[in-house]
Amino acid sequence: MDSRISSKQRVVRLIGVASGLGVPERAKAGSSRAAAALEIADVGAGIRKNRVECAWDAVIAASADPQLPRDVALRRLCQRIDERVAACIATGALPVVVGGDHAMAMGTWHGVARANGKGFGLLWIDAHLDAHTSITSPSGNPHGMPLAALLGCGPNPWESHVGVLDARRVCVFGVRSYEKSELLLLQSLGIKIVSMEEIAQRGLQETLTEALAHVGGGRFGVSIDLDAFDPLDAPGVNIQCPGGLDGAALADALRSAARHPQLAALEIAEYNPDRDIDGKTARLVATVLESLSSPTGAEYMAIEQQHGAHNYAPLPVVLARGEGVYVWDTAGNRYLDMMSAYSAASLGHCHPQLMAALDRQARRLAVTSRAYFNDRLPLLLARLCELFGYQAALPVNTGLEAVETALKAARKWGYRRKGVAAERAEIIACKGNFHGRSIAIVGMSSEAQYRDGFGPFPPGFKLIPYGDAAALEAAITPDTVAFLVEPVQGEGGIIVPPDGYLRRCAEICRRHDVLLICDEVQTGLGRTGKLLASWHENVRPDAVILGKALGGGLLPVSAFLADREVMDVFTPGDHGSTFGGNALGAAVALEALDLIVSLDLPARAALLGEHLLQRLRRIDNPAIRAVRGRGLFAGIELDPNFFDAHDACLRLLDAGVLSKDTHGTVVRIAPPLIIEQAQLDDGIDRIGDTLQRMVAEFPRAA
Numbered sequence: 246m247d248s249r250i251s252s253k254q255r256v257v258r259l260i261g262v263a264s265g266l267g268v269p270e271r272a273k274a275g276s277s278r279a280a281a282a283l284e285i286a287d288v289g290a291g292i293r294k295n296r297v298e299c300a301w302d303a304v305i306a307a308s309a310d311p312q313l314p315r316d317v318a319l320r321r322l323c324q325r326i327d328e329r330v331a332a333c334i335a336t337g338a339l340p341v342v343v344g345g346d347h348a349m350a351m352g353t354w355h356g357v358a359r360a361n362g363k364g365f366g367l368l369w370i371d372a373h374l375d376a377h378t379s380i381t382s383p384s385g386n387p388h389g390m391p392l393a394a395l396l397g398c399g400p401n402p403w404e405s406h407v408g409v410l411d412a413r414r415v416c417v418f419g420v421r422s423y424e425k426s427e428l429l430l431l432q433s434l435g436i437k438i439v440s441m442e443e444i445a446q447r448g449l450q451e452t453l454t455e456a457l458a459h460v461g462g463g464r465f466g467v468s469i470d471l472d473a474f475d476p477l478d479a480p481g482v483n484i485q486c487p488g489g490l491d492g493a494a495l496a497d498a499l500r501s502a503a504r505h506p507q508l509a510a511l512e513i514a515e516y517n518p519d520r521d522i523d524g525k526t527a528r529l530v531a532t533v534l535e536s537l538s539s540p541t542g543a544e545y546m547a548i549e550q551q552h553g554a555h556n557y558a559p560l561p562v563v564l565a566r567g568e569g570v571y572v573w574d575t576a577g578n579r580y581l582d583m584m585s586a587y588s589a590a591s592l593g594h595c596h597p598q599l600m601a602a603l604d605r606q607a608r609r610l611a612v613t614s615r616a617y618f619n620d621r622l623p624l625l626l627a628r629l630c631e632l633f634g635y636q637a638a639l640p641v642n643t644g645l646e647a648v649e650t651a652l653k654a655a656r657k658w659g660y661r662r663k664g665v666a667a668e669r670a671e672i673i674a675c676k677g678n679f680h681g682r683s684i685a686i687v688g689m690s691s692e693a694q695y696r697d698g699f700g701p702f703p704p705g706f707k708l709i710p711y712g713d714a715a716a717l718e719a720a721i722t723p724d725t726v727a728f729l730v731e732p733v734q735g736e737g738g739i740i741v742p743p744d745g746y747l748r749r750c751a752e753i754c755r756r757h758d759v760l761l762i763c764d765e766v767q768t769g770l771g772r773t774g775k776l777l778a779s780w781h782e783n784v785r786p787d788a789v790i791l792g793k794a795l796g797g798g799l800l801p802v803s804a805f806l807a808d809r810e811v812m813d814v815f816t817p818g819d820h821g822s823t824f825g826g827n828a829l830g831a832a833v834a835l836e837a838l839d840l841i842v843s844l845d846l847p848a849r850a851a852l853l854g855e856h857l858l859q860r861l862r863r864i865d866n867p868a869i870r871a872v873r874g875r876g877l878f879a880g881i882e883l884d885p886n887f888f889d890a891h892d893a894c895l896r897l898l899d900a901g902v903l904s905k906d907t908h909g910t911v912v913r914i915a916p917p918l919i920i921e922q923a924q925l926d927d928g929i930d931r932i933g934d935t936l937q938r939m940v941a942e943f944p945r946a947a
């Protein structure tokens with residue numbers, strides 16, 4: 246079955262313009278090669294990846310006749326562009342005109358007028374105003390004139406053209422370099438001008454949304470001059486203009502525009518391959534096109550529903566970008582991340598230092614398997630041992646693999662060191678635990694759904710109530726090899742055990758020669774206010790399991806840490822994984838550990854965590870039964886007679902806050918540890934307001 250989504254998304258037709266007629270002499274050659282270079286760079290590939298049909302419709306070249314006056318040549322060129330654009334629109338396709346010289350805009354937008362009539366809106370994204378007339382232009386180069394001409398101003402060289410735009414719906418965006426005469430002209434016509442300064446002050450998304458609203462409300466077009474981008478993102482332009490727009494952010498922010506049924510055409514101009522040494526600008530053009538052809542949020546969800554397994558029920562938001570404590574959905578809405586991917590994103594999203602480490606290492610060496618040594622893993626292992634005080638570490642990918650590693654180590658230790666009879670080893674875990682989803686691990690879960698339909702399970706596991714040290718002592722037999730416990734149960738509902746629990750468990754384990762293994766996949770690495778949550782009780786577990794944040798929110802990196810007595814039960818061939826310990830993951834994890842330490846994130850989590858808990862506890866709301874937590878790891882237990890936690894999370898989503906329910910009644914709050922107090926307060930305010938509104942709407946069930 247053809248599951249393309251093009252029923253709603255128009256077919257894209259790329260029209261290349263090979264012309265440097267409008268630019269200064271020095272840029273002519275590059276401009277005239279722009280279309281060919283963009284074709285070679287296959288800038289439409291991303292559109293096809295989005296499952297939207299895309300093909301080159303034509304490459305239109307300027308006349309090579311040196312005798313032809315420039316104005317005449319330009320007019321002929323634009324006429325041909327105009328015809329192709331109109332022809333594309335007539336077939337129902339979206340024309341995308343790409344090229345080297347913004348003078349081509351005369352062709353593009355006259356083509357739209359020919360197909361759809363005059364009087365449409367235009368978003369003109371440009372470092373300049375392009376509103377010279379042949380009288381006011383100091384250089385006389387037509388690439389500085391097209392906007393004035395499209396508005397019907399200026400005698401030459403466009404006198405045969407009359408204005409096609411509706412001046413009330415024209416916006417110039419990203420401006421930072423122009424002459425006064427241009428500004429005066431556009432102001433006299435009532436054109437909306439959004440300067441770079443304003444964008445920096447008010448934010449790209451907000452200003453762009455406003456700009457799109459200004460030009461929309463009827464048929465409209467988007468014209469992008471690549472010099473609107475910062476030269477660091479787009480060096481390959483005819484005239485570089487520092488201090489421009491962030492390429493990826495603009496591409497993202499434009500997503501919704503392209504799906505607008507009233508979008509008539511798109512234009513990307515001023516590409517100069519001669520200055521695009523490493524192809525960065527061509528890649529940016531491809532990114533813009535990919536972004537512009539992206540499915541909508543609803544379409545992404547439908548595709549996933551159709552092609553994915555239904556083992557998750559995500560909240561209805563499609564996230565497309567993250568930075569620090571914020572993430573953005575495909576429609577450009579911003580959310581405060583109060584979930585941090587279950588602590589995996591403790592360092593926030595796309596931390597620049599982590600990105601640099603990832604990029605540096607990815608360009609050197611990524612995955613070679615453990616059939617060889619690599620030059621990153623030894624450094625990670627040494628750092629882990631130093632930081633956490635163990636003699637050895639074993640790297641794996643996901644948390645469950647680290648838990649499985651711990652289970653295997655404990656059993657083998659039981660047989661080889663403790664002297665437990667073969668096949669008799671027993672491991673004790675707690676009710677309400679969450680250690681992952683493998684068969685062995687769900688076998689020791691007390692959650693019926695996690696087990697249902699997946700048996701038979703391996704024997705040798707025993708469950709005791711969480712938080713009850715006496716129950717541990719009572720459950721231990723001579724065959725018990727380990728007690729596996731989370732210092733704070735996360736998935737179980739952010740359950741903080743009674744004070745002294747872990748310390749008493751450690752004493753009991755020591756007395757009975759049982760390994761205390763703390764699963765710190767979620768609680769470790771600063772989350773609860775100390776590097777390890779077990780340190781709150783001055784407990785040094787016999788073994789520790791780390792994961793999530795260890796990968797810096799970029800890669801799955803987990804580890805099992807223990808002393809030699811335990812770790813040395815593994816011999817070559819006993820255990821391993823292809824990706825575990827890969828150089829890329831090790832480099833990122835090393836950087837993540839450095840950041841956690843240098844930013845003193847545990848102390849930050851302790852301080853802000855106290856503030857978070859205090860403020861949450863002060864919320865006076867009858868639907869809140871309890872607030873629990875430690876550090877920046879909190880749970881709000883709701884009274885289901887009012888509403889359940891899932892509904893609360895849906896409302897929080899509407900309020901711009903990402904959180905997740907657990908166990909039906911608990912809203913989990915675990916923001917990135919790098920969060921600022923003002924950001925945290927903003928999140929808490931939104932939570933308080935949302936729950937208040939919900940109580941008013943859903944009074945307590947009788």
Ligand SMILES: Cc1ncc(COP(=O)(O)O)c(C=O)c1O
Pocket residue numbers: 587643644645646648679680681682731735736764765766767768792793
């Ligand atoms: C305490 C704990 N252990 C283990 C895991 C499993 O980690 P992963 O999902 O990376 O396999 C999780 C995941 O949430 C967890 O919270």
